[in-house]
Structures are given as C-alpha cells and as structure tokens.
Amino acid sequence: MTRAYLAFTAKGLALAEKLAAEYPGSVARCGHEPGQPGLADWTARQFAHSDALIFVGAVGIAVRAIAPHCKSKASDPAVVVLDECGRFAVPVLSGHLGGANELARRLAAVCGAVPVITTATDANGVFAVDEWARHQNCAVLEPERIKKVSGALLAGRTVRFASDWPIAGSPPAGLAEDAATPELALTLCPAGDALHLVPHIGVLGVGCRRGTGADTLAEAFAAFCAQAGFAPQCIAAAASIDLKQNEAGLLAFCQSRGWPVEFFTAEQLRQAPGSFTPSAxxxxxxxxxxxxxxxxxxxxxGPLVFHKFARTGVTFALAARPFAPDWRWQHV
Structure with a gap:
C-alpha cells in the first residue's frame, strides 16, 4: 500500500512523521511557505497515485479536499483523518475495499488514538463482504450489490453463497452454502445476478506472431474472455517465451493492464508439468x-484453467495460482 501523509501545523507534522515511521509513506506539510504543497494540488496528485491518504488535521478540511475526486468505492483510495493531538483516527473513504478501516485501527495503535469506525457492518459486528474480499485478494465485480448482501445480513436474513474453491473455517453468521441459487459467489466465471468475487490469481499465457500489435492482442483477448466466460479481473500477470520479450505490441498490451510479464526459454517451457496442446x-x-x-x-x-485459444495469429491460455480462501482471515 502506498501512503501519503499531509499535515497543516508543526504539531501535526510531528505526528505524521511518527505514523510514517511505522507505516511508511511520503510526508508533506500544507501551507503558504515556499516548497509547501497546496491542499488542492496535493490531494489531486495523491488521490490519483496513492493507495491511502492520511490527513493530520480537521475532518472537514479532508472532506472538502477529496470531494471533487470521489468516484467509486471500487476505485477510490483509502482516506483516514487523525486530529493533530492523536486522539482520534477516522476512516472517511473506502473503509472496506480501500482498507481505510483497517489502516485507521493500525494508525490509532501507533499513537494511542481511538479508531472511529462508522460502517454499519462493523458497528453491528456483521460480516463485511467487501473487506473479506480485499483480504482474499479478490475483485468485487458489482460493487453496487455489496449493499444488498450487507443489508440482508444487517436485517438478520440469510445470505446464500457458492464457491469454486473450498473455503477454510466456518462461514460467518448469516451465510449459508447454496450452489444452486447463490447471492454471493466466489468464482472466475461470473453468471447470474449474485455479488461476484473474483480472485486475482490468473496468469495469461500468450503466444503471437512477430509484429502483432496491441490492438490485435486486445481484440483476441476480449474474444477469449467471452468464449471462456471468465472475468478479466482475475488476471494478475502474463507469460510467454523469451523470443517475444522485445515484442512492442505484447509489452504495450500487458503494460496497459498493469500485468507484469515473465518470459521463459524453450528449454524451461519443455519442463512444464502437464498435458498440453501440441503444434508442429x-x-x-x-x-x-x-x-x-x-x-x-x-x-x-498451478494448473491450466482454460486451454489454448487461437485467433488472428494470437494464442492465449489461462492458468491459476494456488488459492486458499479462509473465512477466518481476521485470525490467520
């Protein structure tokens, strides 16, 4: 997690530096002196590039600063505010998906503050599906459906779930397994109107002709996803043969999606365990x-999930990294 701290006074700056010593991040003081950033510019820059913004000052200042930039709970960074005396730590934005609640608790422990957690599931001791998803390294495909799951649990109703993997531990109160008609599903291939959690475990194997452009790869990839029915959000990385390590189109295709690419020699590829689709x-x-x-x-x-797909001189396959979801994430 990349963190950015902003203080407004000398006392606040000392607290920010203390917090950053424990949970590292950039530290700045906002003001009108030379070299000090302006509030609007600092917020705009950090909102776009940091995972967490920590304001040491008044909540109102932070709220006004971040308001123009808030878009979605699925993409907004965590925002936490601490008063300059270090008495309270308040998560303001992205409490669950962004990790602001957890960060507030950790920062509070550093300075002896009280974490002020206001999300309904936390206040009522109810399972928070979005926070669990983050700890399981899962993408939430339909963030607007989180409130349906949380609302049902808060109302004392049972939420049915299904998973393509065994989940260690006992389900939290209010959750019951039901593969036929789930309201919550842990899967690579979403279907129906459940809230789908997709683990970030996929590795995309790529083959392509020399000179294949990024657009061609993107079109073939969209067709692969559509035919196989998996969510592209599952992919964490890509891989190919070292003959392709200077292919501009392949590199641009992966870079635009934030995927690191690993390249193997032919000898290394021949040693891969399993049964594969041969091509003379x-x-x-x-x-x-x-x-x-x-x-x-x-x-x-890990094993292949989807075998070779070929289109316009491009081949794809999908394998999955080991994945072991656990209901007991808070205790492991």
Missing part, C-alpha cells in the same frame, strides 16, 4: 510444441 508449426518456430499453455502453467505454479 510452433515447434518448428520456437523449439517447443506449445507456448501459451506451458508459459501460463510455469508462471502460475
């Missing part, structure tokens, strides 16, 4: 009978 042509060009499937498996350290 690929063997003649690369020295190994399959690139996309083998690269995905090696990079993921």
């Amino acid at each position: 042509f690929v063997q003649s060009v690369t020295g190994v009978d399959n690139v996309c499937e083998r690269a995905a498996v090696l990079a993921a350290g």
Whole structure:
C-alpha cells in the first residue's frame, strides 16, 4: 500500500512523521511557505497515485479536499483523518475495499488514538463482504450489490453463497452454502445476478506472431474472455517465451493492464508439468510444441484453467495460482 501523509501545523507534522515511521509513506506539510504543497494540488496528485491518504488535521478540511475526486468505492483510495493531538483516527473513504478501516485501527495503535469506525457492518459486528474480499485478494465485480448482501445480513436474513474453491473455517453468521441459487459467489466465471468475487490469481499465457500489435492482442483477448466466460479481473500477470520479450505490441498490451510479464526459454517451457496442446508449426518456430499453455502453467505454479485459444495469429491460455480462501482471515 502506498501512503501519503499531509499535515497543516508543526504539531501535526510531528505526528505524521511518527505514523510514517511505522507505516511508511511520503510526508508533506500544507501551507503558504515556499516548497509547501497546496491542499488542492496535493490531494489531486495523491488521490490519483496513492493507495491511502492520511490527513493530520480537521475532518472537514479532508472532506472538502477529496470531494471533487470521489468516484467509486471500487476505485477510490483509502482516506483516514487523525486530529493533530492523536486522539482520534477516522476512516472517511473506502473503509472496506480501500482498507481505510483497517489502516485507521493500525494508525490509532501507533499513537494511542481511538479508531472511529462508522460502517454499519462493523458497528453491528456483521460480516463485511467487501473487506473479506480485499483480504482474499479478490475483485468485487458489482460493487453496487455489496449493499444488498450487507443489508440482508444487517436485517438478520440469510445470505446464500457458492464457491469454486473450498473455503477454510466456518462461514460467518448469516451465510449459508447454496450452489444452486447463490447471492454471493466466489468464482472466475461470473453468471447470474449474485455479488461476484473474483480472485486475482490468473496468469495469461500468450503466444503471437512477430509484429502483432496491441490492438490485435486486445481484440483476441476480449474474444477469449467471452468464449471462456471468465472475468478479466482475475488476471494478475502474463507469460510467454523469451523470443517475444522485445515484442512492442505484447509489452504495450500487458503494460496497459498493469500485468507484469515473465518470459521463459524453450528449454524451461519443455519442463512444464502437464498435458498440453501440441503444434508442429510452433515447434518448428520456437523449439517447443506449445507456448501459451506451458508459459501460463510455469508462471502460475498451478494448473491450466482454460486451454489454448487461437485467433488472428494470437494464442492465449489461462492458468491459476494456488488459492486458499479462509473465512477466518481476521485470525490467520
């Protein structure tokens, strides 16, 4: 998590530096002296580039500063405010998905403050699905449906869930397994009107002709997702053969999505465990009978989920990293 602290007084700056010593991040003081950032400029820059903004000052100042930038609970950074005396730590934005509640608790522990947590699920001791999803490294596909799940739990109703993986521990109060008609689903392939949590565990294996452009790769990828039915949010990284490590189109395609790319030699690919779709042509060009499937498996350290897909000179495959969801995340 990248953090940015902003103080307004010398006393506040001392507290910000104390907090940053425990939970590192950039520290700045807002003011009118040379070299000190303006509130609006600092907020705009950090809101776009940091995972968490910590204001040491008045809540009202923070609220006015962030108001023009707030867009969605799925993308807004965490915002926490501490008074300059270090008495209270208040999560203001993205309490669950952004981790502001947890950050407020941790910062409060550093300076002896009281964390002021106001989210309804926390106040009532009810399971918070969005916070659980974040701790399980899952994307929430339909953030607008979070309130349906939380509202049902707060009202004392049972929420049915389904998962493509076994979940360790006992389900929290109010949740019951029901694969037929779930209201909450942990899956790579979302379907229906449940709230879908997608683990960020996929590795995309890629093969392509020399000179393939990023647009061609993007079009083929969209077709792969549509045919296989998986959510692209599951992908955490990509992989290919080292012959492709200077392919501008491939690099641009992955960079635009924030995916790191790992490249393997033909010899390394031949050592990948499993059964793969062979191609005599690929063997003649690369020295190994399959690139996309083998690269995905090696990079993921886990099994293939979707085998080779071919379109317009591009091949894709998807493998999954090991994944072990746990209801007991607060205790492990």
